[in-house]
Amino acid sequence: MGLNVYAPASIGNLSVGFDILGAALSPIDGSLLGDSVSIESSTTGDFSLQCVGRFVDKLPADPKQNIIYDCYLAFRKAMADMGRTDEVAVSMVLEKHLPIGSGLGSSASSIVAAFYALNEHYGKPFSEAQLLAMMGELEGQISGSIHYDNVAPCYLGGIQLMLERDGRISESLPVIEDWYFVSAYPGISISTAEARSILPNHYSRADIIDHGRYLGTFIHALYRGDGQLAAESIRDVVAEPYRKQLIPGFDAMREQMMADGALAVGISGSGPSVFVITDSKEKAEQMHQWMQANFIQNDRGFSHVCQIDTLGTRVLEETA
Ligand SMILES: Nc1ncnc2c1ncn2[C@@H]1O[C@H](COP(=O)(O)OP(=O)(O)O)[C@@H](O)[C@H]1O
Ligand SMILES: N[C@@H](CCOP(=O)(O)O)C(=O)O
16 A cells, blocks of 8 residues: 655744744645655565656755655664564655755655655554654754754644654644735755854844844734734844845845735745745735746746645555
C-alpha cells in the first residue's frame, strides 16, 4: 500500500515573532502550495528517492544529499532505538513544488511531508511531539540552528507559537477569519543560513522593548479577535531592517501595498518572498495583480492569494 502526503508552505516569523511564530498557507483558488511525498515499501530491499516537480532542478543531484534521505535515516535510527530493527526499506517520491531559498519554508515542507509519510507507513510509532522534535532537528541541520517556526505550522496548520517546553514545542493561536494573505515569491533565492548570519548578535534595549510590545500586543489582539490591532502590531525590528536590502524593490513594494490598503506587509521567513495582509478579498486580488506585474523578477516567481491553512500536513491519496 502507498501513500501521498502533502505539507503546506509557511511564513516563518510573521514579522513579529522571530523564530517563534509561523503560519501555514493555503491558496484560495484551491491549488496546492507545498511539497508532497509518496511512500511505499521498497521492492528491491534498498531505500530509493525520486525527485520530480517544477522546482526539482535546484535540488542536489544525488538523492542521498537530499534532506529526505536524512529524514529517513533519522526515522530509522529512532525506530531502531525502540527495538524495531527488521523493517523493510521504502521507496519515496518527492514532488518539489516550493522553490529552495524562497522564504516559504521549502526545506520544512519536504522534511514534514517525509516524517509524516514515514510515520504513517510504519504504523505511527511516534507521537506528534516526538515527530515535531525530529522535524526541528533536521531543519536545524540545514539552516544552522533549530527553529520550529516553519515545521510546526507546516505540520500542524494554523498560526503556531513556539513554547519549546518539554512535550509542548508549539501551540496554536486563534486565526482571524477574514484575513487574506498575498504571498509573492520574486523568483530569486536567498539561503536561510546566510540570511541568519547577517543579523546582529546584539540588539538595543529600545529594540527589545519594541519587540516585546509588538509580539505581546499581537497575541493579545488575536485572542480578542481584533484583526486590526493584530495586523498593526506586525512590525519587525529583528530581521527586516537588515534583510530587506537582499530583496529588490522591497521598500517600493511596501509603500505601494500600504497605499493600496494593506493591514500589514512583511518578509516571509528569511525572504525573498513577502506577504501582505488585507481583510478584503478584492484588495488581495488587486495586490496579487500588482505583485505579478511589478515585484516578480522572472519566470520562476509567482504570487498567490491565500488564507491560513488550518489543516496542516495531510494524506492526499492512498493507493492499493
Ligand atoms: N528536499 C529539499 N528541499 C529543500 N532544500 C533541500 C532539500 N534537500 C536538500 N536541500 C538543501 O537544503 C538547503 C535549503 O536551503 P534553505 O535556504 O534553508 O531553503 P529554504 O529556506 O527554502 O528552506 C539547500 O542547500 C538545498 O539544496
Ligand atoms: N525564523 C527563520 C525562518 C526561515 O524561513 P525560510 O522559509 O526562509 O526557511 C528565519 O527567519 O531565519
